[in-house]
Amino acid sequence: xxxxxxxxxxxxxxxxxxxxxxxxxxxxxxxxxxxxxxxxxxxxxxxxxxxxxxxxxxxxxxxxxxxxxxxxxxxxxxxxxxxxxxxxxxxxxxxxxxxxxxxxxxxxxxxxxxxxxxxxxxxxxxxxxxxxxxxxxxxxxxxxxxxxxxxxxxxxxxxxxxxxxxxxxxxxxxxxxxxxxxxxxxxxxxxxxxxxxxxxxxxxxxxxxxxxxxxxxxxxxxxxxxxxxxxxxxxxxxxxxxxxxxxxxxxxx
Amino acid sequence: xxxxxxxxxxxxxxxxxxxxxxxxxxxxxxxxxxxxxxxxxxxxxxxxxxxxxxxxxxxxxxxxxxxxxxxxxxxxxxxxxxxxxxxxxxxxxxxxxxxxxxxxxxxxxxxxxxxxxxxxxxxxxxxxxxxxxxxxxxxxxxxxxxxxxxxxxxxxxxxxxxxxxxxxxxxxxxxxxxxxxxxxxxxxxxxxxxxxxxxxxxxxxxxxxxxxxxxxx
Numbered sequence: 001x002x003x004x005x006x007x008x009x010x011x012x013x014x015x016x017x018x019x020x021x022x023x024x025x026x027x028x029x030x031x032x033x034x035x036x037x038x039x040x041x042x043x044x045x046x047x048x049x050x051x052x053x054x055x056x057x058x059x060x061x062x063x064x065x066x067x068x069x070x071x072x073x074x075x076x077x078x079x080x081x082x083x084x085x086x087x088x089x090x091x092x093x094x095x096x097x098x099x100x101x102x103x104x105x106x107x108x109x110x111x112x113x114x115x116x117x118x119x120x121x122x123x124x125x126x127x128x129x130x131x132x133x134x135x136x137x138x139x140x141x142x143x144x145x146x147x148x149x150x151x152x153x154x155x156x157x158x159x160x161x162x163x164x165x166x167x168x169x170x171x172x173x174x175x176x177x178x179x180x181x182x183x184x185x186x187x188x189x190x191x192x193x194x195x196x197x198x199x200x201x202x203x204x205x206x207x208x209x210x211x212x213x214x215x216x217x218x219x220x221x222x223x224x225x226x227x228x229x230x231x232x233x234x235x236x237x238x239x240x241x242x243x244x245x246x247x248x249x250x251x252x253x
Numbered sequence: 254x255x256x257x258x259x260x261x262x263x264x265x266x267x268x269x270x271x272x273x274x275x276x277x278x279x280x281x282x283x284x285x286x287x288x289x290x291x292x293x294x295x296x297x298x299x300x301x302x303x304x305x306x307x308x309x310x311x312x313x314x315x316x317x318x319x320x321x322x323x324x325x326x327x328x329x330x331x332x333x334x335x336x337x338x339x340x341x342x343x344x345x346x347x348x349x350x351x352x353x354x355x356x357x358x359x360x361x362x363x364x365x366x367x368x369x370x371x372x373x374x375x376x377x378x379x380x381x382x383x384x385x386x387x388x389x390x391x392x393x394x395x396x397x398x399x400x401x402x403x404x405x406x407x408x409x410x411x412x413x414x415x416x417x418x419x420x421x422x423x424x425x426x427x428x429x430x431x432x433x434x435x436x437x438x439x440x441x442x443x444x445x446x447x448x449x450x451x452x453x454x455x456x457x458x459x460x461x462x463x464x465x466x467x468x469x470x
Contacts, residue, residue: 052414053390059417072417174329174380181360182326188364191417192434195424195460205421205460231365231424231434 025222081121193227266297283307286369317358
C-alpha cells in the first residue's frame with residue numbers, strides 16, 4: 001500500500017496519549033482506535049475482538065456497522081482471520097478474499113457480500129499472552145500492506161493492549177484479568193442500553209447506538225456511564241429527546 | 254421469588270460453594286447476593302468460617318466482595334498479607350487471623366445486572382492458575398444461572414454469555430415488562446426453556462420485534 005505520513009501517525013499517538021488519562025472509557029478508546037486505524041492505512045473498516053476468560057473471542061469495537069457485523073459473525077462461527085491471528089499469535093497479512101474461500105468458507109462469503117476484497121488480522125498481545133485480535137478490511141484487492149504498514153498497524157494494535165492495561169504499572173497478571181472482565185462486561189451494558197433505547201424510541205440497534213454515542217460525545221460523558229444510566233435510571237428519555245448535533249446528524253458511520 | 258423456590262436456590266448455591274472448595278484449591282467459599290438498592294447479603298457458604306468471613310465484609314463495609322461489586326470486575330488477591338492491609342485495613346487482619354492467605358471475588362453479573370458475588374478463600378498464598386480461573390468463572394456462570402432460573406435448573410445448555418443480540422433483547426424486554434434487567438433475562442431464559450428454543454434464536458426474534466413480552470409473566 002502506501003507509506004503513512006509521519007504527521008498523521010504522530011497525531012494519532014498524541015490523541016492516544018491524550019485519551020489515556022486516569023478516567024478514560026476503554027470502549028470509547030477502542031472504537032477511536034479502530035476508526036483511526038482504518039483512516040490511517042486507507043482501509044475500509046477495522047474491527048476488534050477480545051478473548052474472555054475461557055479463550056472465547058467477543059466483539060469489542062468496530063469502525064463501522066459492516067465491520068461490526070462481520071466481527072460478530074466470526075465469533076458466531078468461530079472462523080476467520082481474527083481467530084487465526086488469535087490462535088497462532090501471528091498476523092494474517094494481505095489475504096485476498098477471492099482466494100481464501102477454502103480457509104474460511106463462511107467468513108469469506110459474508111466478507112465479499114459486504115463489499116470487502118481483502119483482509120488482514122493482527123494479534124493483540126500483552127507480553128507473551130494473546131488477548132484478542134484486530135481485523136483490517138480493504139475494498140481493494142490484497143490490501144497490499146508492505147512491511148511499514150504492517151509495523152504501523154501492529155503498533156496501533158499494541159496501543160489497544162496498552163489501553164486495556166489502563167494502569168500505569170501493571171505488576172500482576174491478575175490486574176489484566178480484572179480489567180479484561182470489566183471491559184467485556186461494559187460491552188454487555190452497552191448492548192443492554194441499546195436495547196432499552198431501541199424499545200423506548202422504536203429505533204434500530206444501529207440508530208440506538210448512534211444516539212447513545214452522540215449523547216455521550218456532546219455531553220462529554222463516557223460511553224459506558226451513559227449506557228449504565230440508561231439501564232439503571234429513567235435516562236433513556238433524556239437521550240432520545242436530546243437534539244442531534246447537526247454535524248453528527250449528517251454524518252453516517 | 255416464592256419461598257419454596259428461594260429455598261432451593263439457597264440449597265443449590267450451598268452445593269455450588271461446596272463444589273468450589275472441592276474443585277479448586279480453595280479452603281472456603283461464600284456467595285452473597287444483592288437484595289435492594291445494591292445492598293448485599295450472604296446467601297450461601299461452604300462452611301462456617303467462610304460464612305463469617307463473608308458476613309464480616311458487610312459489617313466492615315470493605316473486602317473483596319465489596320470491591321468486586323463497586324468495580325464490576327473480579328478482585329484477585331493472591332497474597333493478603335502483602336496486598337490486603339492497605340486495601341482493607343480492618344478486613345485483611347481478620348481474614349489472616351482466620352487462616353486464609355488469598356481471596357478471589359467474582360461478580361455474578363450480566364452487564365449492568367449485578368446479582369451477587371462469589372468469594373473464594375485459600376489457606377496458602379498464590380494466584381489462581383489460568384485453568385483454575387476458567388473453572389472459577391464457570392462456577393460463577395453456574396451461580397448466575399441458578400439465580401436467574403430461580404433454582405429450577407432450567408437448562409445447563411443455556412450459557413450466560415451470548416451474542417450481542419441477547420443483551421440487546423434483555424434491554425428491550427426490561428422496558429416491555431417494566432421490570433429489572435435480571436427479570437428480563439429470567440423471562441427470556443424461561444421462554445427459551447418452555448419452548449425448547451435456543452437463547453440466541455429467541456433474542457433475534459425479540460430484536461426484530463417478532464416476539465415481545467408483556468408485564469404479566
